[in-house]
Amino acid sequence: MNKIILENDKIIEENLDSSIKYDIFTNDTFGIASLTLEITNDTDLEINYNFKDKTKLETMIIVNKDVNLRLFEKINGEYAKLRTKYYLKENSNVKTSKFNNIKEIKEYTIINLDEENASIEYNLKTISEKEEVYDILTYHNASNTISNINPNGVNIKDGKLKFNVSSFVPNKIVKCDAGQNNKIINLTNNECIINPNLYIDEYDVTANHSAWIGSFNSDELFYLESRGINKKEATKLLIKGFLTNKLEIEETEKENIKNIIDEYWR
């Protein structure tokens, strides 16, 4: 699998084949690093971000015509301010699986479905223990484009988690499918917010959104407990399920995520 490892705004390791072209530079005036990735053939890519210091990073992902990208992003560390832009060309497909385990983050993601039949499934999972704000904006700039945006988070400790998720379909852009499924399991008394927005200016569109903030379903807990699993373990099982579900990643990576969850819920 293609892999890039970043420490703050520097690439410290990369193993990429010819299906991925990349460039990184730092704008010294604004102190922002920019990473550009162009995907030219079907491929899998893993990006590990380790933000040891406060970091600002812009990433641009261009997916060429007829290309399928399976992207796995892992974010660790203290604090980051990220801006990620996707540009999807004709018949391209992206499946993003993203797991964030960072103290504090502000992430601004713009998804441009620029040409016909472009599609994206975007699955974000995060453990929020301080302050996390995600803005995810999806622009259906061409007909027959599909977006399926699924931000999921578990809010713990001093966490305040916010999802601002917006999908845009302008007039005369037809037969698009815009979906959002936003969910926060809030295990604190702190405020969490979801703003699910659909800005649709066309009749010939399928669009749906859902938003849930709350704890786990008591019936699910009862079901697990009725098999002899205590409440703490049952909750941990549900968290593991919630934070790994729908991620298209290797089983070993799922196990790594489950180990991280075990560290939080010892």
Next chain:
Amino acid sequence: MHTLKIENLTASVENKTILKDFNIEIKSGEIHAIMGPNGTGKSTLSKVIMGSSNYKIEKGKILFDDKELNDLPTDERARLGLFLGYQMPLEIEGVSNSDFLRTAMRSKNEEFKLYDFIKKINSTVDQLNMDRQMIHRGINEGFSGGERKKNEILQMYMLEPNTIILDEIDSGLDVDSLRIVGENVMKYYKENKPAILLITHYQRLLDYIKPDFVHIMKDGHIVKTGDKELVKEIEEYGYDDEKLGTKVVEEN
């Protein structure tokens, strides 16, 4: 030998009394069937026995081997050997059957061995005519009604309970699935001699699982007890009070 005894149990949900002075005693090796019209409290009974926090016990006792269960958490009841097969087993996305059952078995048995677990789950899945891939899928995720019921029986086999409550385990099953579920419950019964409390609407399940006692439940308590002949009466008359002799005369 284990005994589940329920004494004068009255339980409510949202201030509505569902179970009213309910009594029953079930010993290891006995199969009891409870039948009755919809809304009479049969499913409530099963959940109250397992300790669902949705219900409030107003009075009475649930005793297991003379130990009072009323305030015991659900997981501890399960670890004593109680098992509830659900009428409508939940779908829990993302939690695989394998992770779930491993956690459950580790909770019950500290000497849990992974190799033994894999061997047993594979053979039981085969025995129930299920797809082995289901082990790695989320709990009941995308399962048909029949697969969900078989999954309940799979869990029963894996957890080896001594006292089993099966709440309408026959609902939603086609003929073949009903046979597989019925035969496997009886196989488990013959091998382990648990106490079984069977809640059902239909005689067809009792073609496979032969009860020692049949109870008719109405308005939150048992109004008549008999043997399997009583099932024939129910088949013939329905739950007609006059014909079954279950009419309750209100005391002034």
